[in-house]
Amino acid sequence: MIIRTYAERNVYMNQKRAMIIVNPSSGKEEAPRRVVEVERVLAEQGYEVLIQETAQELDATRYCISACTEAFDLVVSIGGDGTLHETINGMMNQSHRPRLGLVPLGTVNDFARALSIPLRPEDAIQTLASSKVQRVDMGTINNQLFANVAAAGALAESLSAVTSEEKSRLGSLAYLKEGLKELVHSHAVPMTIHYDNQVWEGESPLFLAALTNSVGGFERLAPEASVDDGLLHCFVIKDLNLFKTMTASLSLLFGSLKNHKDVHYFTAKSVTVSSTEPVRTNVDGEEGPILPITLSILPRHLEVLVP
Numbered sequence: 010m011i012i013r014t015y016a017e018r019n020v021y022m023n024q025k026r027a028m029i030i031v032n033p034s035s036g037k038e039e040a041p042r043r044v045v046e047v048e049r050v051l052a053e054q055g056y057e058v059l060i061q062e063t064a065q066e067l068d069a070t071r072y073c074i075s076a077c078t079e080a081f082d083l084v085v086s087i088g089g090d091g092t093l094h095e096t097i098n099g100m101m102n103q104s105h106r107p108r109l110g111l112v113p114l115g116t117v118n119d120f121a122r123a124l125s126i127p128l129r130p131e132d133a134i135q136t137l138a139s140s141k142v143q144r145v146d147m148g149t150i151n152n153q154l155f156a157n158v159a160a161a162g163a164l165a166e167s168l169s170a171v172t173s174e175e176k177s178r179l180g181s182l183a184y185l186k187e188g189l190k191e192l193v194h195s196h197a198v199p200m201t202i203h204y205d206n207q208v209w210e211g212e213s214p215l216f217l218a219a220l221t222n223s224v225g226g227f228e229r230l231a232p233e234a235s236v237d238d239g240l241l242h243c244f245v246i247k248d249l250n251l252f253k254t255m256t257a258s259l260s261l262l263f264g265s266l267k268n269h270k271d272v273h274y275f276t277a278k279s280v281t282v283s284s285t286e287p288v289r290t291n292v293d294g295e296e297g298p299i300l301p302i303t304l305s306i307l308p309r310h311l312e313v314l315v316p
């Protein structure tokens with residue numbers, strides 16, 4: 010037998026292969042220490058391990074693309090939601106998608122929260138030895154994937170402005186603080202939202218589509234969203250005054266935002282959002298494309314190792 014590719018070699022040698030994609034700047038620089046532990050756990054599971062350290066934006070995507078084309082069995086993302094977002098984007102349009110493992114070292118870690126992956130890195134690492142796999146939905150926004158949330162409007166812009174330093178210091182509170190601060194000079198923008206044969210038109214400071222129950226660290230924002238229900242859970246804030254009275258903040262904490270009279274809530278499999286103004290978006294906590302956006306759902310698209 011002539012072996013030409015890694016994939017053929019793995020089949021021939023019956024060797025499982027795992028790629029660790031690690032952002033050394035995540036988690037107050039504790040990543041390098043965690044890599045050693047992850048490598049040991051994976052080796053114990055019989056994996057041949059390749060470690061790839063990111064140095065700049067989109068490195069994680071490039072590494073994950075090569076993990077797909079070289080038919081790796083597992084990709085482990087060590088870092089925050091930003092590294093995870095870049096990693097899953099390497100799986101876009103790939104016929105072979107490795108299983109995903111996760112060691113959350115960020116401040117918010119929405120995806121880990123939604124999947125009940127422990128937030129303590131030492132516990133999350135043990136999950137990599139689990140035989141339990143959860144299939145999860147991915148969202149698409151224009152030509153990229155997202156794992157958690159896509160948002161548009163003035164409030165979404167303010168979330169993009171939260172610095173890493175602020176996030177590390179304040180965690181989820183940094184988001185809430187920025188969001189509330191923004192209210193003072195926040196403005197609603199015209200939006201036209203098409204979803205499943207319906208249209209919503211009006212002015213809104215925030216449109217938000219969630220795939221999971223955890224958004225910005227608030228696990229009660231969309232309590233009914235499960236990771237494999239095949240739906241985008243969408244919220245349109247219709248009136249800013251509701252935030253000024255703090256009732257929305259309370260709703261955020263107690264999970265009743267969708268029932269608020271000034272919130273339009275719907276679920277859909279496909280949504281387009283456009284505006285006559287150049288409105289920015291935020292995707293999984295990172296700055297996203299300017300409107301218009303088209304969102305859709307890839308049901309049960311990725312397999313993730315869970316406890």
Ligand SMILES: Nc1ncnc2c1ncn2[C@@H]1O[C@H](COP(=O)(O)OP(=O)(O)OP(=O)(O)O)[C@@H](O)[C@H]1O
Nearest residue numbers: 034035063064065066088089090091092115116117
């Ligand atoms: N070696 C590196 N040094 C500095 N920045 C890096 C490095 N490698 C990748 N990055 C950048 O780090 C960012 C992702 O950081 P991280 O994974 O901690 O996500 P995060 O969104 O900041 O996490 P969280 O919000 O949960 O704290 C990306 O913008 C990426 O380009």
